Amino acid sequence: MTATTATAPERPTAPELPAAPATRQLHTFGAIMWRDVFVALRQFPTFIGQAIIQPFFTLFVFGVLLSDAGYVDGDYSSVLLPGVLALNGFLGGMQNTALPLVVDFSYTREIEDRLLSPISLRLVAVEKILFGALYGFVASLMMTPVGMVLLDLSWPISRTVPALGIAALGALAGASIGLCLGTSVNSDKVDVMFTLVLMPLLFTGSTQFPLVALDEVRWFQVICGANPLSYASEGMRAVTSPNVEHVPLPVTLIVLVGSIALFAAVGIRGFLRRAQA
Secondary structure, eight states: OOOOOOOOOOOOOGGGSOOOOHHHHHHHHHHHHHHHHHHHHHTHHHHHHHHHHHHHHHHIIIIIIHHHTTSSOTTHHHHHHHHHHHHHHHHHHHHHHHHHHHHIIIIIOTHHHHHTSSSOHHHHHHHHHHHHHHHHHHHHHHHHHHHHHHHTOOOOGGGHHHHHHHHHHHHHHHHHHHHHHHTTOOGGGHHHHIIIIIHHHHHTSOSSSOGGGGTTSHHHHHHHHTOHHHHHHHHHHHHHOTTSOOOOHHHHHHHHHHHHHHHHHHHHHHHHHHHTO
């Protein structure tokens, strides 16, 4: 009697599927994006907690308590608030791109439904970046009035549009880095990712100090200068608090756009590798 061994059918990959027309791909792209937005709206209380609690206490401790205790002067609010808003958008974009990808590729395999949909794999990766950036952008936007009230700080309305643009670029940069991390880290290495990547990013992102103020600590200034978050922070200061010393705005824009292009390209390549594995 001959024993037979049953083997699970291999999952078809997107490259084996016929290419769909461009209009159908765009329609599918919009449907995927809307599904992610709809799920996020259903989890709105959780989103508010993620978007507000951590930056609220950062502003309260460094901007209120230390100011009242005399350890920092009143002008420090103009340095701190733009940096925290940039951090909120950058971190929100990075986390909400990286962590869902780690879970999808490792456990739930929910990503397979999207990989088999009539859409290019690259567009699936782009959707991940855009949704993560949208998440971070809204988080930064929601924290703005809270920070202004908490620190008793305001900006002219004319600075609103440039600030929104910098917040969007910072969130896109964070989401692009999140795609790189989410496609290169397995679920059992998430804690290592937070230790070796996330924490250094947070403390070298010039969110609590201007990058140009570190001339006396040149080695640390170089490290901070290699962090894209520093340019989101400096760009936000340039458009909201121009009297505070900051990196020139054209430099921050060039670095942010270059970081988005670089990390998005690397992340999409990693996404294709994981999707076709």
